[in-house]
Amino acid sequence: MPLRPCWVEVRIQALEDNLRFLAQLATPHAELLAVVKADAYGHGLTICAPAGVRAGVRWLGVTSVEEGVAARAVCADAFILIMSGVSFGQGAALLQNNLTAAVWEPWHCDELEDAARAIGASPRTVPVHLEIETGMSRQGADAGHLSQLLSRFHAESPLKLDGIMTHLFAADEANGMVTHDQLARLAATLEQVKAAGLHAEWLNVGNSAALLSGQAAAIGEMAARHEMRALLRPGLALYGLAPRFDPDFDHDKPATLVEACKRLKPALSWKTKVVSVRSIPAGAAIGYNGTFVATEPMRLALIAAGYADGLDRKLGNHFSLLVRGQRAPLVGRVSMDQAVIDVTEISDVAVGDEVVILGSQGNEMITAFDHAEAAGTIPWDVFTRIGSRVARIAV
Numbered sequence: 001m002p003l004r005p006c007w008v009e010v011r012i013q014a015l016e017d018n019l020r021f022l023a024q025l026a027t028p029h030a031e032l033l034a035v036v037k038a039d040a041y042g043h044g045l046t047i048c049a050p051a052g053v054r055a056g057v058r059w060l061g062v063t064s065v066e067e068g069v070a071a072r073a074v075c076a077d078a079f080i081l082i083m084s085g086v087s088f089g090q091g092a093a094l095l096q097n098n099l100t101a102a103v104w105e106p107w108h109c110d111e112l113e114d115a116a117r118a119i120g121a122s123p124r125t126v127p128v129h130l131e132i133e134t135g136m137s138r139q140g141a142d143a144g145h146l147s148q149l150l151s152r153f154h155a156e157s158p159l160k161l162d163g164i165m166t167h168l169f170a171a172d173e174a175n176g177m178v179t180h181d182q183l184a185r186l187a188a189t190l191e192q193v194k195a196a197g198l199h200a201e202w203l204n205v206g207n208s209a210a211l212l213s214g215q216a217a218a219i220g221e222m223a224a225r226h227e228m229r230a231l232l233r234p235g236l237a238l239y240g241l242a243p244r245f246d247p248d249f250d251h252d253k254p255a256t257l258v259e260a261c262k263r264l265k266p267a268l269s270w271k272t273k274v275v276s277v278r279s280i281p282a283g284a285a286i287g288y289n290g291t292f293v294a295t296e297p298m299r300l301a302l303i304a305a306g307y308a309d310g311l312d313r314k315l316g317n318h319f320s321l322l323v324r325g326q327r328a329p330l331v332g333r334v335s336m337d338q339a340v341i342d343v344t345e346i347s348d349v350a351v352g353d354e355v356v357i358l359g360s361q362g363n364e365m366i367t368a369f370d371h372a373e374a375a376g377t378i379p380w381d382v383f384t385r386i387g388s389r390v391a392r393i394a395v
């Protein structure tokens with residue numbers, strides 16, 4: 001059956017090109033983990049995870065065991081990192097699907113050890129990445145609990161310390177002081193790991209901003225000093241958007257960022273169609289509560305996308321979409337399943353015309369940054385709120 005006309009197109013070639021470019025940026029300092037959490041930032045996990053693997057990525061990052069199971073179904077051989085940790089009772093499923101958890105709570109270790117013993121796992125066969133708190137106060141073991149956690153990786157434990165992980169939370173800030181401080185804390189942790197007689201293979205650090213601001217070399221060197229390999233975790237950049245940096249970066253933009261802005265290609269377009277067209281006289285109200293009242297005769301087009309599809313309500317009366325290569329303002333409130341655009345100035349708009357919500361048409365383009373600005377949010381949020389009922393189509 002043909003679908004309701006509200007869909008997302010994901011350009012596989014753009015995804016693969018972005019990943020190859022980012023891998024090149026990281027080389028020779030670090031390898032990449034492709035972040036495909038939240039249904040690959042709304043782009044569709046089943047489309048994006050295999051594309052990542054085809055582009056040469058060995059690691060995928062998801063948020064939960066359930067997302068990990070979905071990733072495993074389409075990527076049999078990838079290393080899959082559960083970045084937000086395991087939940088109670090999920091240890092067995094994690095082991096069954098050969099997933100690698102980030103751990104930082106003693107009970108994370110209990111959960112995995114119990115599940116491992118239940119299946120008679122040998123010592124040091126369940127790889128985990130120990131997350132270190134380096135300043136974000138979100139997840140990770142703080143200095144006071146580190147030795148207790150390190151003691152969990154004794155010779156008889158089924159757990160194997162495969163990675164040391166942290167998250168750089170301000171790599172987009174111009175002066176770099178926060179990141180510098182975080183990396184110093186991380187370096188101190190690595191000394192403690194060594195002093196405890198332990199060794200991890202992976203130093204798992206940093207997001208798109210860290211990679212694009214040129215941190216790969218510093219992280220790679222830190223890893224090399226401990227005979228580890230650096231792993232960087234870009235998300236947004238692999239979907240083709242360079243995070244916007246602190247404006248002060250403009251004076252002295254890192255070469256990696258300048259290059260990335262040129263090379264990265266947005267992979268996602270979000271489209272709908274005109275499903276009905278009408279003319280209204282001056283004085284007619286449009287949409288819930290008549291927040292828009294026509295002051296002269298108008299021609300309106302109804303589209304099959306509303307806030308349940310992820311089209312933010314804040315965009316009503318404040319944003320334009322593309323039809324016939326021109327900008328058509330959203331008039332009145334966005335409804336749950338539909339919205340109305342003003343096509344008075346655009347000739348011959350008819351039922352079946354394609355409408356671009358995000359992406360390009362003719363010479364016009366609407367980016368996730370445009371949506372984010374209009375809705376008072378960030379592109380990550382724009383992408384991940386595209387509704388689950390919107391079909392994702394690989395093109």
Ligand SMILES: *Cc1c(COP(=O)(O)O)cnc(C)c1O
Nearest residue numbers: 035083167207208233234235236
């Ligand atoms: C989401 C996430 C990333 C990716 O961040 P981007 O800014 O999209 O590159 C990296 N690491 C962790 C732990 C994350 O949760």
